[in-house]
Amino acid sequence: MSVSPSLPAYPGVRVRGVTRAFDGRVVLDRVDLDIAPGEFVALLGPSGSGKSTLLRIVGGIDTGAEGEIGVPGKVAVVFQEHRLLPWERVWRNVTLGLDGGRLRERAVAALGEVGLTARADAWPGTLSGGEAQRVALARALVRTPELLLLDEPFAALDALTRLKAQRLVEGLWAEHRPSVLLVTHDVDEALLLADRVVLLGDGVVAEEFAVGMDRPRSVEVPRFAQLRRRL
Ligand code: ADP
Numbered sequence: 088m089s090v091s092p093s094l095p096a097y098p099g100v101r102v103r104g105v106t107r108a109f110d111g112r113v114v115l116d117r118v119d120l121d122i123a124p125g126e127f128v129a130l131l132g133p134s135g136s137g138k139s140t141l142l143r144i145v146g147g148i149d150t151g152a153e154g155e156i157g158v159p160g161k162v163a164v165v166f167q168e169h170r171l172l173p174w175e176r177v178w179r180n181v182t183l184g185l186d187g188g189r190l191r192e193r194a195v196a197a198l199g200e201v202g203l204t205a206r207a208d209a210w211p212g213t214l215s216g217g218e219a220q221r222v223a224l225a226r227a228l229v230r231t232p233e234l235l236l237l238d239e240p241f242a243a244l245d246a247l248t249r250l251k252a253q254r255l256v257e258g259l260w261a262e263h264r265p266s267v268l269l270v271t272h273d274v275d276e277a278l279l280l281a282d283r284v285v286l287l288g289d290g291v292v293a294e295e296f297a298v299g300m301d302r303p304r305s306v307e308v309p310r311f312a313q314l315r316r317r318l
């Protein structure tokens with residue numbers, strides 16, 4: 088995938104001095120961010136802090152930024168809305184835009200990973216919100232991404248469905264080990280899933296810290312309380 092601004096392909100994420108302004112208003116101000124291969128990073132920050140903008144720049148969707156970006160060759164994105172085409176069956180949505188043979192077979196395999204083999208021939212309109220997001224996840228997985236970009240993928244789901252979807256992503260990540268950039272405004276979700284939490288504020292990375300691997304996963308309590316106050 089072509090990314091502009093660009094660095095040579097990089098097996099993780101490397102963001103250097105990325106600046107993005109809209110109508111003269113600077114949203115991202117020389118942002119630096121690294122994600123190691125296979126690392127799961129959660130990007131937190133108040134609404135409007137530029138999380139989605141940064142994700143779109145990393146994904147090559149927004150090409151209007153200045154600075155340098157290095158990403159791997161295979162990147163896939165899941166948004167808050169499933170963005171499935173209602174006039175295409177589920178399996179066709181999963182493989183939309185892909186070349187090559189055995190597309191249905193590949194779609195069914197990816198749907199199997201999210202527990203939806205049985206819905207391969209369904210129309211998107213007949214799916215629940217949770218199922219539609221799992222199809223969106225299958226559409227990402229079928230591309231065997233080295234980098235998975237998730238922009239609040241669980242935000243529109245009810246609490247129980249969200250928990251199941253989070254567990255699903257956790258399992259898929261452990262199995263396939265892509266690098267992940269998860270945009271969320273949910274501190275608990277970030278602590279549940281991520282190796283590292285990055286807090287965006289005032290156009291820069293205001294703070295970042297590793298998440299402890301103990302159960303329940305935690306960060307130092309004072310920092311956690313401080314983080315909650317800032318969101
Ligand atoms: P977040 O995802 O953290 O809530 P966004 O990245 O969506 O924030 O937006 C950051 C800021 O940039 C907001 O003030 C938003 O209005 C602005 N913005 C984002 N995209 C555009 C655009 N295409 N045109 C104009 N302003 C935009």
Ligand code: MG
Nearest residue numbers: 138139140270
């Ligand atoms: Mg956003």
